[in-house]
Amino acid sequence: MKNKTLYLVMALLLTTSLTACEQNNTPIVFDELPAIAQQFINKHFSNLDIALIVKDYDNLSFTYDVNFTNLYEVDFDKNGEWIKVDCQRDSVPEAIIPAGIANYVNTRFSGQYIVEIDRNTRNYVVELNTGIDVVFDKEGNFKRIDD
DSSP: OHHHHHHHHHHHHHHHHHHHHHTSEEEEOGGGSOHHHHHHHHHHSTTSOEEEEEEEEETTEEEEEEEETTSOEEEEOTTSOEEEEEOTTSOOOGGGSOHHHHHHHHHHSTTOOEEEEEEOSSEEEEEETTSOEEEEETTSOEEEEEO
């Protein structure tokens, strides 16, 4: 009897886990993005076609992942503020790069450009077209180069 109960509990846990995993990534439409995210896309990427938008639940919160048909990706936090812009091999729109970071990259890495920028509560990380990752603090001051 104990074995049957154990198997039943295990099956229930597995079913619950699978259901929760399926709900982690929910496709949504553009109008379901926060207004700030919609404005950002309309301002910086209006000439691109969106392939998929996903509301991604993780760690009791969620993010929005916008994927374009040309493989660009922009991620937003739950409020619609951008947290990552990945333009693959192309340059990230200059208007979203803080001035201090743009000046540093233009001065120290002449001829190179930013293809990805990530930000969090503590810093910015930019990836250059040569694969170099450069870390800046929240004010845009250089911190280090990551390998």
